[in-house]
Amino acid sequence: MKRILLSTLLVSLLAACASQETKEQPKAAVENRGAAQPSAGAEAQPAGQQGVAANPLKDPNNILSKRSVYFDFDKYDVKDEYKPLVEAHSRYLTSHKDAKITVQGNTDERGSREYNIALGNRRADSVKKVMGAMGVTDSQIETISFGEEKPRAACHDESCWKENRRSDIVYQGE
Amino acid sequence: MKFLNKLAAVLVFLAGFPVAMAHAALTIEIVGSGANQIPVAIVPFAGESILMQAVTPVVAADLQRSGLFKMIDAAAQPQPHEPAEVNYPDWRARGADALAIGSVRPRPDGKLDVSFRLVDTVKQSVLAGYSYAIPPAQLRATAHKIADEIYEKLTGDIGVFSTRIAYIVKSGARYELQVADADGYGAQTVLASNEPIISPSWSPDGTKLAYVSFERKKPIVYVQSLASSHRQVLAQFKGNNSAPAWSPDGSQLAVVLTKDGNSQIYLINADGSGVRRLSNSAGIDTEPAFSPDGASIVFTSDRGGSPQIYRMPLSGGGAQRLTFEGNYNVSPHFSPDGKSLVFIQRANGSSFHVALQDLATGQLQVLTDSRMDESPSFAPNGKMILYATEIGGRGILAAVSSDGRVKQRLTASAGDVREPEWGPLSKNQ
Structure with a gap:
């Protein structure tokens, strides 16, 4: 009986988080403590909110298909050249109040991993602040940071580092 | 030379054992020696x-x-x-x-x-x-x-040969949180994931690890028991949840959250309840570490324009800046006697070294000459400092004695090894 229960638990656990496993007896269901607010965005992903035809977010000729804002070394201010991009997304979000985004901040590989999480967060937050000034509501944006953990470019010099000092705008469901 | 031969003999001898922990064991190489x-x-x-x-x-x-x-x-x-x-x-x-x-x-x-x-x-x-x-x-x-x-x-000092270390191994796209004996033997995987894992932190009794996992596409702090593998979410608020550090009595942790905006330091009970804000600045406050007496924390903050190390009493009140040399001092940890701090200092652009600072005199000593050092932590007797560095583009662990004379390198058979933390003295010591 106990064995059946355990294997049922195991199967459901594996189904729940396919990308992750604990080695010995992965019976630990991941529980959300009472104090934690459920995070908006990242988890529940209702697919296909937009119509199939002419999704401006996916149209390569539309600025809304551009999602990356780049930053200088040790800096987190949104440079002028990326303002039109951020403003276009702001207009989309103010006219689509049900749309939600995550802004993901990233850094290059140099320095402390935890400090880079914080620096990446500032880069995400800078984008959010520009959007806030354009009237996007707080509840439409979650800012998170990958720090240096998920580099888009893998080499160890400035050619890759500049690619990795970046915030990405990701719409819920994408 | 004789020493090297003997060392080689010992290593060969050790390598000859087909013990169960052949999996990802760490090999240790020693450089330098004590004064006497x-x-x-x-x-x-x-x-x-x-x-x-x-x-x-x-x-x-x-x-x-x-x-x-x-x-x-x-x-x-x-x-x-x-x-x-x-x-x-x-x-x-x-x-x-x-x-x-x-x-x-x-x-x-x-x-x-x-x-x-x-x-x-x-x-x-x-x-x-x-x-x-x-x-x-x-x-x-x-x-x-x-x-x-x-x-x-x-x-006359406490031995730490019975202690364990925790660290992350990255092989390809796979991340493993592992625990091994202090000599690199007996490596066991605590958690495996296809998303990054960082910042493992030992509970003071050595029975649990707190860590940050990105398995849900954002940083969330978990606490996991080593004996049962049972784990629970410690902090999963809006935004980022990271940099867990246990209080010396194990009752609470300091964590860094962005739920109210910037990265700020909060205290949270070890069961995930009772979160309350500790730091309150307009900048980044991160990488908290408790003093051994539990009365204060040190942390990294950019409130002065560049990342520097500050100390703040747990009872509240102002933070005091501790580092003044250079424009990038991060990742502080107290020595077990509370008298000094180890941290990472950036020198000329992008070279990162382990540095030790005496808290009474402010005297600073750079202990390493490697270039990409990260995540230093003291052995529980305060005599060695474990850290991550890079050799030939590969992440390895290294240790240096607190006088800078003895250096060890711990290399895994494959993959990048990083984010080490030296565990506490075992309970029966």
Whole structure:
């Protein structure tokens, strides 16, 4: 009986988080403590909110298909050249109040991993602040940071580092 | 040269054991040595040569790794196993100040009797003596205990050979949080994931690890029991949840959250309840670490324009800046006696070194000359500092003595090793 229960638990656990496993007896269901607010965005992903035809977010000729804002070394201010991009997304979000985004901040590989999480967060937050000034509501944006953990470019010099000092705008469901 | 040969012999010897932990074991290489090495002879124990795991090679490797001992050749016959058998003038003539002798004998119940004595060849007296009845599987653990006894008797400091370390191995797209003995043996995977894992932090009793996992596409802090693998979410608020650090009594942790905007430091009970904000700045506050007395934390903040280390009382009140040299000082940890800080300092652009600062005098010492050092933490006796660095583009672990003289490198068979933290003294020490 106990064995059946355990294997049922195991199967459901594996189904729940396919990308992750604990080695010995992965019976630990991941529980959300009472104090934690459920995070908006990242988890529940209702697919296909937009119509199939002419999704401006996916149209390569539309600025809304551009999602990356780049930053200088040790800096987190949104440079002028990326303002039109951020403003276009702001207009989309103010006219689509049900749309939600995550802004993901990233850094290059140099320095402390935890400090880079914080620096990446500032880069995400800078984008959010520009959007806030354009009237996007707080509840439409979650800012998170990958720090240096998920580099888009893998080499160890400035050619890759500049690619990795970046915030990405990701719409819920994408 | 002789030292190197012997070291190679020890390593080959160790490598020859087909023990269960062949998986991702770490190999240790030693560079440098202590100012005054204590000459000691470890005589092979009676009865150990027929065992799966001999005791004395592990003891000798432990002592040698510390850089504080000079190993006197003990291979020549006759080999004493009891104090009465020791020819003191002979061992004095060979240069040994102390001699470890002993035996391993099987018991009718399948256990082993391990008996050990440490004798002083000058005073011709017994400095320490222990007997252990152990299952064969505990031979390595017993050898570490014996090394701890020898270290303690001869240096006056606590031995840390029985402790464990936690670290992350990245192989391809796979991340594993692992725990291993301080000598790199017995590596076990605590968590495996296809998303990054960072910042493992030992609970003060050594039974749990807090860490940050990105498995849900954002940083969330978990606490996991090592014995049962049971784990729970510690902090999963809007935004980022990272940089967990245990209070010395294990009742609460400091974490960094962005739920109210910038990265700020919060306290949270060890069961995930009762979150409350501790730091309150307009900048980044991150990487908290408790003082050993639990009364204050040190942390990294950019409130002054560049990342520097600050100290703040837990009772509230202002933060005091501690670092002034350079424009990038991060990742602070207190020494176990609370008298100094270890952290990472950036020098000329993008070179990162382990630095040690005396809190009373403010005196700073850079301990390493490697270029990409990260995540330093003290051994529980304060004598060594474990950190991550890079050699040939590959992440490895390294350790340096707090006087900068002895350096060790711990290399895994494959993958990048990073984010180490040295665990606490085990409960029965």
